Amino acid sequence: MKACSHISQRDPFVVALQAAMLLLVAQIGFSAGGDFHAGLNAYRSGDCPRAAEVWSKHSQLQPASGTFINLGLAEWHLGRRGPAVLAWERALWVDPFNADARENLRFARKAAQLEAPTLTWFEAASLWLPINAWALVAGISLWAAVAFVTLPRILRWRRANWQQALAAAGFAIFLLCLPSLYGINTRSRLGIVLEKETELRLTPTRSAQTMMLLPAGQPARWERARGEYLLIRTGYGQGWIERSQLGLVCPK
Amino acid sequence: MQLLQSQPQVDTASPVVAAATFDPPVVRPGGTSTYRVTFNAMMDSVQWPEDLVAPKQLELQPGGRGQLLLPAGASLQPRTTFNTRVKATNTGAFTIPRYLVYVYGKPVTVPAADLQVVEDPAVAVPATPEVRLSLGATNVFVGQPVSARVVLEGNVNGVLQALAQIKLVGEGFVTDTTFARQTIQPMDAASGSLPAFVYETSLTPVTAGLLPITAQGFTAGNQFVGPITITGRATILGGTPLYELRDTLPVMLKVRTIPQDGRLPGYHGGIGQFRADSPALSTNSVQVGEPVTFSVNVMGSGNLARLIPPAPPKVEGWKVYAGKPDPGPAQLIEARGFITFRFTLVPTSEKTKATPAIPFSYFDPASERYVALDLPSLPIAVKPSAVPINLDDFADAAGPAVGARAEPKLSALAPGRGKTMASLQPWQQHPWFPLVQLAPVVLFAGLWGWDRRRRFLAANPEIVLRRRARRALQREWTAVRRAASVGDTPRFAAGVVSAFRVACAPHYPAEPRALVSTDVLPLLPESESAMHTAVRAVFAATNAERFAASQTPPADLLALRHELERARTLLEEKLR
Numbered sequence: 001m002k003a004c005s006h007i008s009q010r011d012p013f014v015v016a017l018q019a020a021m022l023l024l025v026a027q028i029g030f031s032a033g034g035d036f037h038a039g040l041n042a043y044r045s046g047d048c049p050r051a052a053e054v055w056s057k058h059s060q061l062q063p064a065s066g067t068f069i070n071l072g073l074a075e076w077h078l079g080r081r082g083p084a085v086l087a088w089e090r091a092l093w094v095d096p097f098n099a100d101a102r103e104n105l106r107f108a109r110k111a112a113q114l115e116a117p118t119l120t121w122f123e124a125a126s127l128w129l130p131i132n133a134w135a136l137v138a139g140i141s142l143w144a145a146v147a148f149v150t151l152p153r154i155l156r157w158r159r160a161n162w163q164q165a166l167a168a169a170g171f172a173i174f175l176l177c178l179p180s181l182y183g184i185n186t187r188s189r190l191g192i193v194l195e196k197e198t199e200l201r202l203t204p205t206r207s208a209q210t211m212m213l214l215p216a217g218q219p220a221r222w223e224r225a226r227g228e229y230l231l232i233r234t235g236y237g238q239g240w241i242e243r244s245q246l247g248l249v250c251p252k
Numbered sequence: 253m254q255l256l257q258s259q260p261q262v263d264t265a266s267p268v269v270a271a272a273t274f275d276p277p278v279v280r281p282g283g284t285s286t287y288r289v290t291f292n293a294m295m296d297s298v299q300w301p302e303d304l305v306a307p308k309q310l311e312l313q314p315g316g317r318g319q320l321l322l323p324a325g326a327s328l329q330p331r332t333t334f335n336t337r338v339k340a341t342n343t344g345a346f347t348i349p350r351y352l353v354y355v356y357g358k359p360v361t362v363p364a365a366d367l368q369v370v371e372d373p374a375v376a377v378p379a380t381p382e383v384r385l386s387l388g389a390t391n392v393f394v395g396q397p398v399s400a401r402v403v404l405e406g407n408v409n410g411v412l413q414a415l416a417q418i419k420l421v422g423e424g425f426v427t428d429t430t431f432a433r434q435t436i437q438p439m440d441a442a443s444g445s446l447p448a449f450v451y452e453t454s455l456t457p458v459t460a461g462l463l464p465i466t467a468q469g470f471t472a473g474n475q476f477v478g479p480i481t482i483t484g485r486a487t488i489l490g491g492t493p494l495y496e497l498r499d500t501l502p503v504m505l506k507v508r509t510i511p512q513d514g515r516l517p518g519y520h521g522g523i524g525q526f527r528a529d530s531p532a533l534s535t536n537s538v539q540v541g542e543p544v545t546f547s548v549n550v551m552g553s554g555n556l557a558r559l560i561p562p563a564p565p566k567v568e569g570w571k572v573y574a575g576k577p578d579p580g581p582a583q584l585i586e587a588r589g590f591i592t593f594r595f596t597l598v599p600t601s602e603k604t605k606a607t608p609a610i611p612f613s614y615f616d617p618a619s620e621r622y623v624a625l626d627l628p629s630l631p632i633a634v635k636p637s638a639v640p641i642n643l644d645d646f647a648d649a650a651g652p653a654v655g656a657r658a659e660p661k662l663s664a665l666a667p668g669r670g671k672t673m674a675s676l677q678p679w680q681q682h683p684w685f686p687l688v689q690l691a692p693v694v695l696f697a698g699l700w701g702w703d704r705r706r707r708f709l710a711a712n713p714e715i716v717l718r719r720r721a722r723r724a725l726q727r728e729w730t731a732v733r734r735a736a737s738v739g740d741t742p743r744f745a746a747g748v749v750s751a752f753r754v755a756c757a758p759h760y761p762a763e764p765r766a767l768v769s770t771d772v773l774p775l776l777p778e779s780e781s782a783m784h785t786a787v788r789a790v791f792a793a794t795n796a797e798r799f800a801a802s803q804t805p806p807a808d809l810l811a812l813r814h815e816l817e818r819a820r821t822l823l824e825e826k827l828r
Contacts, residue, residue, distance in 0.1 A: 036668075036669055040665060040667075043665060044665075062669070062672055062673075062674075063672065063673045063674075063675065063676050064669035064670050064671065064672040064673075065666070065669075065670035065671045065672075066666030066667070066668050066669045066670030067666075067669055067670075069663065069665075069666045069670070070665050070666050073662065073663070073665060076662065090676065091670075093676060094670075094671055094672070094673050094676070095670060095671040098670070098671075100663035100664075100666065101663075103660055103661070103662075103663055104660075104662055104663050106660035107660035107661055107662050110660055130671070131678045132673070132678060132679045135678065135679040135680045135685070136679075139688075139689065143692040146692070146696075147692070147696070150696060151696070151699070154696065154699060154700045154703060155699065155703050156703075181680060184678050184680070185678075185680070185681070188677075188678065188681065249676075250676045250677060250678070251676060251677075252677075
């Protein structure tokens, strides 16, 4: 009776908590899915501004490769090349094997005569797996290797050759993952110039000398920030632009 | 390096001297004179002022600027000239005062220059022959070649000099110097027929808009560069040329983009009026798999020398390979007046009776529309191959080349959300990531602790027995309390006995059910006689109930509850 009363006391709380969580998850899932299809309907009815707005909000709620591809298409049809290229770069960031995103970027860069980001070898290697897969593989391989080295001692098992081999393999995989992890970190500093004829300034000031005008969609790497300005490096040179003029592939 | 060392040095060490003159120095009101400043220095080293200080009555307009390297002994002396067009409306004597110009970072004084503006000059000043620029067309399309003609007339005495380093100045076009030619020919002027130096070239606009174009060149006397054709009579004076920079007034060229509407298949940038000669085949009888060359001459006016063969069509029964551009130089093509397209065709079926027609078109700027000039098909006899051939060995000529990537195009809408992420930020940049990496450490530490404890308990089993006994005691005593609360004496007595047995068993060790009251009492303090009595009573009552079924435990056993509770507390403490 006491146990039952204990359960009956906890039950409403637990049930309410579980129900609230389920509702929250369902709401997020339903809202995300609903927004995505609302964007599709708007796009198909020719309302590209509405579609872009919906997919932009949806991508902030839950980044997804399909949402970014569609957002890029809507932005492209609106003539906003910078945001379109940024959306497709983000689609590739989410899913590096997405052929549509890659093809759209090729098309945009050929049509607008834009440069593609120049990737180092470790950045190119980081494209071989999804970005979080590298951290997962590195973590599992490292701790598996540590486990195969330490657990036999801790648990006083008899040492076996297979344990040593697996530990060595784990360490090797971990070491191979390190350049790609570094490549992901450096790739996260890649950005896209959003506005056309963006002034690349010599100094981070409003009255600074303009060194050149960057086209929308031009890739750049941000080096550091100062106030409302970012120091970026592009294929044309290094200079300062306003924060709002650069969209980072991986927003901070 | 040897080649560089063999070149004469450019003299940049000599003191820089500036000279300023008006050409002509005397003009009538409304007339134009050229204010010419010359330095014996490289042009890039001269910091020429944007605005000149001049009398208000003079209207100044920037003119040409150029540099010439003149042989001076064993070295070359640079000569840089800056022209400014000066227009005077009022009569009078005007002076552009001396001023400083920095050359090679050092100040150089430009001397003052005087201009006389008079209604009737006392001494007749001969008019300086002007350089004129004329374009073949002034309203053209992007990519359409335009002929340009630079003319320097001789003076009234028929004395003529050549121009050197002629160039067209402006933005938005490229000059094709491969077609340049220079002639001396008689031209009609107000004073009769005069000889004139004519330089003809071609330019191609590359941007749309209104493009101002000027021409400039240095008077070079009798120093001709390159071949020149002379017709008629002309007097060319000897002596050292003056090398004066002459420039023309700007000519406006209106450039439009080619319309996209009405574009025909086979258009590859041809602009002009073209026609095709009858095509020819290298042979009129081939076997399947045997290549045959299809050639055709295209002639006309426009960008003939820059024409690109049309893309090969995809036709069943034929493999058509991309046409090769005419290997002849542009001058030769322009001179002979036609360009030859050659296509390599390979029949893949003996059923084929004629070569495929090849779509070709050009843009006619006169009618402002695209014109089809398809290359016609020719009859040909195709026989079966004498030897077996694998037609798959032929590359897909009309399609993309092997290894080439298809033209990119925008994808269709993604029907679903595709792969998702919780955040665009990679895991390793999240603050929780290092904490997650501590989890395995905690796990390993836990494993180590558990193993240590397990080994300790294996070495000390009495600890486990006592712990189990303690738990069993607590469980039994709960039942005892429940029985006491409802006045159930038999269950109370049985529960107390069972609890005491499990509490005492680890101390012997023994099976709990084998213990009797005499096993329990030694574990209780001897001084607690009441407690001993209570324990004995409970065991006795239980034994009586067990071995004499008719008897029930006395109800006053419940009164011993306090003593028994104390006994339980003492026994439980012994188990710790």
